[in-house]
Amino acid sequence: MNKLNFTEDQQDCLQEIINVAMGQASDQLARYLDTFVYLKVPSIEQVSSKYLSDTINSEAQSVAVVSQGFFGYEGIRGEALLMYQPKDSDRLADLLGYEPDELSVEEQIIDLSSILTTTFLNVFASQINNQMSYSAPRLLFSSNSENKTSSQSSISEHIEHQSFNWDVALKVKITYQVTDYSFNCDMVLLIPESAIINIAAVIDRILEEY
Amino acid sequence: MSLSVLICDDSNMARKQVLRILPEALADNVQLATNGAEALEVLNSQNIDVLFLDLTMPVVDGVGVLQGIKEAGITVKVFVISADIQPEMQTKVLDLGAKAFLRKPVQLDVLNSHLEQHGLL
Incomplete structure (x- = not known):
């Protein structure tokens, strides 16, 4: 049996922990943008490394991705990828209320992603009695991006060079709809199998309380 | 009677x-x-005194339930328990008739305090 196949109860518990984390991340986003964020039920699925490569490679245009590593206790660690579609990343300046040339699009994407990732993971961690630290966020582009510069890694290269092996990742599909704009971003958590097993063990401890 | x-x-x-x-x-x-x-099906067919209501749900969300309660003139004390903690959402549900907004995960002392405030303890 694949150790990453959660039971129905584990999936429900994980979904609820993610809901709470998403709620607080959205609240931070709403404060940052000084607007209201409509929340939808997030979908959570496990995706294979092949799926992720195929998804990234199938994009005809560039996809902006911000990657940030996270490290907690009990071997819980991984890499969070926030993936934006081009139509959304181009509108971020309007969304963030920056003046033209105030910040580059790249800096804006990193700003926004850092808020969403760290708020989400801090709340996620606190619910499983853990605490996260983070590496600096990095902006990546898909390998076929016309916007890529020599200093930017491609997503595929970056994923290949992770310090851990992973076969399955947790994909949390988040849709943030802001009052005057809407944009979608997928949060993909690349988590090594050992860490997912640890998360499942923590979830089991929580479930035992009920 | 309970x-x-x-x-x-x-x-x-x-x-x-x-x-x-x-x-x-x-x-x-x-x-x-x-x-x-x-929830609306139950509320329309039975007398419910207290409703603990989530907001972000499939089919009909919590705001839809509050609107349904208002339109049908149902008398029920609603306590919203949600992860959507934005101040604007809290104001919205209180305007729609909810007695209180409690953030998830709900804590015993917070719940009791709100229940006491509304004469349920």
């Missing part, structure tokens, strides 16, 4: 979280709903 309670949340764990901290006076006659449509 009060009738309805807990509406799409998460089984979240429903249990509320159930396990309910005071005795509210724990005898509890029904569960997994989305807003189910």
Whole structure:
């Protein structure tokens, strides 16, 4: 049996922990943008490394991705990828209320992603009695991006060079709809199998309380 | 006579979280709903005294339930328990008639304080 196949109860518990984390991340986003964020039920699925490569490679245009590593206790660690579609990343300046040339699009994407990732993971961690630290966020582009510069890694290269092996990742599909704009971003958590097993063990401890 | 309670949340764990901290006076006659449509069905067919309501749910969300309650003129004390903690959402549900907004995961002392404030403890 694949150790990453959660039971129905584990999936429900994980979904609820993610809901709470998403709620607080959205609240931070709403404060940052000084607007209201409509929340939808997030979908959570496990995706294979092949799926992720195929998804990234199938994009005809560039996809902006911000990657940030996270490290907690009990071997819980991984890499969070926030993936934006081009139509959304181009509108971020309007969304963030920056003046033209105030910040580059790249800096804006990193700003926004850092808020969403760290708020989400801090709340996620606190619910499983853990605490996260983070590496600096990095902006990546898909390998076929016309916007890529020599200093930017491609997503595929970056994923290949992770310090851990992973076969399955947790994909949390988040849709943030802001009052005057809407944009979608997928949060993909690349988590090594050992860490997912640890998360499942923590979830089991929580479930035992009920 | 014990009060009738309805807990509406799409998460089984979240429903249990509320159930396990309910005071005795509210724990005898509890029904569960997994989305807003189910909750409205119960509210339209039975007398429910207290509703614990999540907001972000499939089919009909919590705001839809509050609007349904208002339109149908149903009398029920609604306590919203949600992860959507934005101030604007809290104001919105209170304007729609909810007695209180409690953030998830709900804590025993917070729940009791709100229940006491509304004469349910």
